[in-house]
Amino acid sequence: xxxxxxxxxxxxxxxxxxxxxxxxxxxxxxxxxxxxxxxxxxxxxxxxxxxxxxxxxxxxxxxxxxxxxxxxxxxxxxxxxxxxxxxxxxxxxxxxxxxxxxxxxxxxxxxxxxxxxxxxxxxxxxxxxxxxxxxxxxxxxxxxxxxxxxxxxxxxxxxxxxxxxxxxxxxxxxx
Numbered sequence: 001x002x003x004x005x006x007x008x009x010x011x012x013x014x015x016x017x018x019x020x021x022x023x024x025x026x027x028x029x030x031x032x033x034x035x036x037x038x039x040x041x042x043x044x045x046x047x048x049x050x051x052x053x054x055x056x057x058x059x060x061x062x063x064x065x066x067x068x069x070x071x072x073x074x075x076x077x078x079x080x081x082x083x084x085x086x087x088x089x090x091x092x093x094x095x096x097x098x099x100x101x102x103x104x105x106x107x108x109x110x111x112x113x114x115x116x117x118x119x120x121x122x123x124x125x126x127x128x129x130x131x132x133x134x135x136x137x138x139x140x141x142x143x144x145x146x147x148x149x150x151x152x153x154x155x156x157x158x159x160x161x162x163x164x165x166x167x168x169x170x171x172x173x174x175x
Contacts, residue, residue, distance in 0.1 A: 008050075009039070009047040009048060009049060009050075010047065010048045010053060011045070011046065011047060011048075012026055012027070012038075012046045012048070014048075015048045015052075015053055015056065018053065019053070019056055019057060019060055020060075021056075021060065026046075026056065029056065029059060032070055032074070033059065033073075033074065033077070035055060035077060035082040035085075036052060036055060036056065036059075037052070038052055051086060053089070054086045054089035054090045055082060055085050055086050055089060056089065057088075057089030057090075058084075058085035058086060058087070058088035058089030058090075059073060059085060059089075060089075061088055061089065062076070062085070062088070073085075
């Protein structure tokens, strides 16, 4: 099959092939999700718009990949709207497309879109300081690595890791 552009309409067999689904599954989903409304031509031939494909891809993710029951997906559509399902399908499609490393953006949108005037630098000395928990300090003393014949006591490392995890939890509660 020749590759169609992303904006081209798809027949039910082309849509099924693109999504990895049988045409009867798409017809069944049409009966369960009224938001799936392909254009029907003479003889009942269905043509799916690009938005329909993205919606179907989102439905497939929820039903097949995440194993949600149909009733839960119907409720999700009622609560969050069909746009959220379209976005889910669209994000999966974007993630599947290969792209050059130079085109890869590693900064999340929530950080990327912060105006520079809102960004302030905070020196380490002005960062909030935590008083050590006296009970925690008694249980886990400060760790000073002791290198003895290139061996480090694993139990001290495990204790340090546990302490760091507790500190991270406290930091998350603080922030």
